[in-house]
Amino acid sequence: MTSPAETPGSDAFMASLAGLAHGFEGLAQDAAAVQIREVRLLAAAAALAEKTAAGSPARVREQDMVLRSVSAELAGIMRVADRTMQRRIDEARTIVEDYPTVLDAWEAGRIVRGHVLTIVAAGSVLPPELRGRFADAAIPTCERDTPNRVRPALEMLAQHLHPRSFAERHEAAAAGRCVRIVPESDGMSELIAKMPTAIAEGIHDRLTRMGRAIIDTRGERAATGDAEVVSTDARTMDQVRADLLADLLLAGTPALDDTRDTSAGPLGKIRARIQVVIPAHALANDDHDACDLVGRSPIDVATARELAAGNSQWERLVTHPITGAVLAVDSYRVPEKMRRFLQARDQHCRFPGCRQAAIRCEVDHNVDHALGGKTHTCNLCHLCQRHHSMKQFTAWRVRQLKGGVLEWTSPLGRIYREDAPTPAVAFTPADISLPPF
Incomplete structure (x- = not known):
């Protein structure tokens, strides 16, 4: 139970919190070192299985049998299923062989394990020969934000680098749409629908x-x-x-x-209501890249183009292919121009690490209106209910810098910079022609 001397904001509370933060910093470094060592050992296990089976005429089958045996041995030590251990070995081999620069960045402390797994997951759609190029572009993005926040950007990057267009792959995947039922116990079942x-x-x-x-x-x-x-x-x-x-x-x-x-x-x-970011070239019959369903994952251009064609129940946001400037915005409930601008600029909750889409967030006065804060874009941003309440009722504070950049200050005085999401918002001159809706 917290003593009166350790109430939030007191010297005792802040000293205890500082001690916890310092402990977690050391723990994070130690954990990363152990995780990296594990990845290298598991990759070595995969290499051992391949080397052992190298001279066998039935090389593929022999390697699989050796790998199963090695996985079972290591699984017994770690007290996990051998299939689980084999999946870890496969994942480790992918990291070491296909993403050496990512592993280096992890060892240097520039990124964390979550970033590594996000890069591997997003790059899984790419052929091995393109993964190095993908990693080089992905690492700087990861250095600027949390794993869950960079995931959509990495998925979009992977789609852009893929030799086949997203539209082609989506068409093939959409052919597998279905509804199925999975019986469970106690008179219950799961109804599963696979769809765009x-x-x-x-x-x-x-x-x-x-x-x-x-x-x-x-x-x-x-x-x-x-x-x-x-x-x-x-x-x-x-x-x-x-x-x-x-x-x-x-x-x-x-x-x-x-x-x-x-x-x-x-x-x-x-x-x-959904929130979609559509590059302008996607409306001009360019089907190679995907569009971004904010807060979720990429969607195919054909669907995004259909949404932009005038269906007023969808939120649409069209961006310039080079500058990233906003060319057009629209919504189901037509908001005031200021809110439309903020939705286009913020895209999601602006607390570090949060990906809640802006259309499901509240507009916050960074400096409270009751304290003289103006209702102006330079004093407003989107916060989800959780983080809006946290700003109001805890010692977390935020101030907005130029360009929509937010500077969050934790109760311990730590500074967390929250850059405006890309594409950066700017209103384009009237001489830029818009594609027809």
Whole structure:
């Protein structure tokens, strides 16, 4: 239990926190050294299996058998399954052989293990001969941000370097779309739908927004005579989403919609929202690169082009292919120009490491309005509810520098710089012609 002397902000509390931070710095360095040593040892295990089987006429089968045996031996020491150990060996070999510069950057402390795994995962779509080039471009990006934040940029980079266009690969993958059911125990099953990312994200967003509307209006329904229904409705968001999905698929309307006999009811009016960054050249029939579904993953150009064609229920943002300047923005609920600019500039929550899309965040006055902070773009940014609350109720502080750069200061006085996401936002001159929507 925290003593009164160790309340947040007190000298005792700050001294304890400083000690913890110092301990974690040393721990992070020690952990990285151990992790790197493990990777090298596992890669050596793979090399041993290959060397042992080198002279065998059935080389491939022999190598696999040796690798299985080595994996089982090491798995016994680490108390994991041999299949798990073999996956670790394969991953380590990929890092050592295909990404030597990444391993060097990790050893130098420029990046962490999460960056390495993100680079390997994003580069897995590339043929081995392109992975070195990909790594050289990926490392500087990783040095500037956290693994979860650099993942979309690395995925987009890999798609750009791939010899086959994203559109070709997406078309082949989309042919495998399906719905399947996986029976579970206690009368439950999983219903799994494999479909294009933009569609899946839109479905999940609409279910979430409808679910939030149901949960937020429980009090209102109780006040209007639905107390009996509300008193038994203690469902979580996950449960509400599942029930809404069943209602919409089986009956066409949500069961709790007061105007469920018409599609214009309160829940029926809710539409999906996603946030997509579309390079201008993608609208000009260039299908090689992918577009960025903010907060998720790349999507194919054809889908992005269709969204940009005028479907008003989607958020669209079109960028210049060279400068990255914003050429056009639009949204389902047309916001004021300032909010549109901020959504285009921020793209996501601006707390270090957070990837919550801007359309699901709150606009924060960096200097509180009550303390004289102006409602101006140089004093505003998007923060998700978690980090907005943390800024308000803890000792974390933020100030905005030029160009939308944020400088966060932790309770210990540590500075974390949060650069504006790329592409950088700028309004282009009127003489730049826009592709037709």
